[in-house]
């Protein structure tokens with residue numbers, strides 16, 4: 001009897017150990033490297049600083065592409081060079097997918113506009129483009145609710161205003177050149193600074 005109960009205790013310990021390690025590998029638990037990213041992007045991918053993009057609910061293929069583009073220096077705008085080249089270099093190739101899937105599975109957070117008076121003008125351009133300038137509607141690629149169309153077209157919904165205007169400015173100045181087929185460079189070239197702000201105010205509300 002004494003032997004049997006030892007076996008039972010032993011089995012219990014083994015089960016506890018196994019379930020402990022199973023718990024550590026629960027899908028959705030942050031991969032270790034995410035603690036580095038959290039300082040700027042938030043542990044759940046919602047950043048508190050408007051110049052740092054939200055990553056939550058972004059399409060995983062887009063996140064993977066951006067991390068690779070930072071690592072290869074293909075995305076070479078000023079903020080990429082000064083911050084993300086160094087950060088991306090710390091992500092081992094074997095962990096890129098895991099990090100991307102983690103942020104992609106987080107819940108996106110809608111924001112509030114800074115200047116609500118500009119939202120309607122932004123909505124018009126986003127939904128309908130500007131025919132006289134041959135500017136296509138943003139919703140054609142980013143979706144009417146800004147959720148994006150994976151794998152190519154990123155989510156914009158709820159993104160920080162400062163981040164969106166900065167990226168549109170980078171595309172227009174041809175400082176960010178990792179967009180396939182010059183798509184965003186040719187679109188941003190047609191936008192005035194005022195239109196960029198209007199669009200960003202609307203996108204923040206999505």
Ligand code: HEC
Pocket residue numbers: 033034036037038039040041051052053054055063066067075077079080081083084087088090091099
């Ligand atoms: C010190 C702040 C900081 C840290 C830490 C940081 N980032 Fe970033 N991240 C930024 C900034 C700033 C940008 C915008 C870069 C640009 O404009 O090219 C950015 C952009 C990105 C983008 C592109 C988002 C998009 O919508 O195109 C991804 C993906 C990303 N970071 C992933 C990560 C990951 C993964 C980590 C952790 C290994 C990390 N970042 C750590 C500041 C940071």
Ligand code: HEC
Pocket residue numbers: 053065125126136137138139140141142152153154155156164167168178179180183184187199
């Ligand atoms: C023909 C398709 C298409 C249209 C139309 C389009 N975009 Fe994009 N957009 C893209 C693609 C593709 C990317 C991703 C580029 C990359 O892979 O780095 C992108 C990226 C972006 C980004 C950067 C996202 C990030 O997280 O860094 C912003 C901001 C953006 N688009 C805003 C707009 C706005 C505003 C409009 C309307 C004026 C618009 N786009 C119209 C295809 C499009």
